[in-house]
Amino acid sequence: MNWVTTIGIVAAVLTTSAFVPQAFKIIRMRQTKDLSLTMYIMMFTGQLCWLVYGISLGDFPLILANIIGGSLSGTILGYKLFLKE
Template sequence: MDIPTAIGFAAAICSTTSFAPQAWKIIKTRQTADLSLPMYVITVLGFALWLGYGAILGQWPLMLSNGLCFLLSGFILVMKLAPRRMKNRIADAVDPEAPGS
């Protein structure tokens, strides 16, 4: 594997996994009040655009990494926007053992 490809893979892994701790924290605590709604709207839009760009170019690494980032950041955005009851149902479905269950 050449250096640019290795750097690209490392960047994709970091970008994708960066949203997992926040998503898991939301599932555990059911708290999203401190999250910036405009930031997540812009982030989700950005990943959707990167996904589209990758699709237009036929670049599966762009599509895969940005598709996963879109899903994780989209989940966080949905949890931010969801009313408390729905937020609890979603979190219970993902982790029935969470304290808010």
């Protein structure tokens, strides 16, 4: 595996899993006031579109990344919508 592929994988892992610490912070602190609802609606919808695009092309990395990413941003969106602070 050359360095270009390696940096692509590092990029994918970082941008996909970046939502994990945000989800844990919300679960721990039970505060979402400073988070933008519009951001998470756009991100979740966008990741669903990426998922449909990945399925259409049969692109496994795109499918996997957006199942994980969409689950995470969907969790944050759910807390933002329904958490009683």
